[in-house]
Ligand SMILES: *[C@@H]1O[C@H](CO)[C@@H](O)[C@H](O)[C@H]1NC(C)=O
Ligand SMILES: *[C@@H]1O[C@H](CO)[C@@H](O)[C@H](O)[C@H]1NC(C)=O
């Protein structure tokens with residue numbers, strides 16, 4: 001490895017004397033990945049929160065496809081951050097709260113099923129502000145282990161990947177379905193205000209590369225359909241409208257941060273439309289079923305996947321890869337693989353202004 005590094009260094013000197021910074025022998029060249037968010041990205045943190053057994057989803061058939069045992073991921077197999085780590089040639093990132101020794105040089109995963117941006121969304125989960133405080137602990141760890149300069153470099157080069165906001169809007173839609181439009185607008189602004197503060201704090205600590213999977217088509221989940229039979233095969237309008245508004249504001253907020261903060265780079269993956277398309281045109285993407293879940297009970301199998309750890313009955317499809325949805329609100333490993341590929345190397349129409357591959361490769 002050292003030989004390879006010095007070889008590429010010599011070549012770079014011949015290529016251009018301007019690229020001299022590429023020549024410093026770095027002990028660790030690849031960019032780390034720090035994952036923040038909700039159940040779409042939770043690699044198992046919730047099972048380690050005191051007193052939160054049921055929302056941890058660490059029971060069968062979660063995990064059946066890839067890990068062959070439940071890991072706390074709300075999926076039959078791998079989630080998007082697992083595939084991003086694979087594409088970035090990083091190991092699968094363990095959940096931050098997993099007991100035992102950690103090596104944070106390649107990053108870690110702070111996401112928590114049920115979490116939102118707002119502290120009041122689903123108390124008991126790890127909300128975004130707490131996830132940020134965990135990141136500060138990791139930055140301290142990096143300084144202790146790598147020294148100040150190398151820790152700084154690791155933080156600068158790292159990619160910060162987010163999936164957050166959906167639970168804030170599920171929560172508003174179910175608790176205040178008749179809230180006024182002006183209340184809803186103020187609510188989305190409050191979410192965005194808090195989210196922007198977290199991003200500014202990551203920048204202040206030294207992070208530069210921010211990536212988002214935007215809010216999904218929240219009204220089209222099997223869980224939403226199961227709760228409200230009037231939705232039928234379509235989508236509930238309020239959560240959809242909140243997600244679209246959030247996504248417009250997110251895009252504006254990131255553009256603004258890019259102009260305000262030198263060196264700030266970002267990526268937004270259009271999860272909303274990418275998933276919507278798969279729900280309504282499953283066969284175009286190799287799926288047989290776009291609306292009902294593989295696992296659960298009731299209409300669209302929109303609840304109770306795993307039957308509360310096998311204590312009640314539920315249905316389970318024989319081949320999850322034929323389904324877009326694994327359970328009430330979470331996609332299958334097969335769908336996650338497609339979504340992750342779009343995040344990684346999607347065209348600017350789907351993932352922009354940069355995709356994750358470009359963010360990872362971007363030199364700082
Ligand atoms: C859970 O409780 C134990 C014992 O009180 C404590 O050491 C640990 O930090 C707690 N974990 C979390 C995630 O709060
Ligand atoms: C962490 O892992 C990296 C390789 O990914 C290795 O170089 C480093 O020595 C490890 N650090 C600690 C403290 O274990």
Ligand SMILES: *[C@@H]1O[C@H](CO)[C@@H](O)[C@H](O)[C@H]1NC(C)=O
Nearest residue numbers: 118119120189190191193194
């Ligand atoms: C953040 O959210 C809280 C509610 O949890 C709200 O009172 C506050 O105004 C929000 N902050 C911003 C900057 O929007």
Ligand SMILES: *[C@@H]1O[C@H](CO)[C@@H](O)[C@H](O)[C@H]1NC(C)=O
Nearest residue numbers: 053054056057058059309310
């Ligand atoms: C699920 O049930 C099995 C045995 O029936 C038990 O060993 C396991 O701890 C339970 N898991 C959860 C998350 O409650």
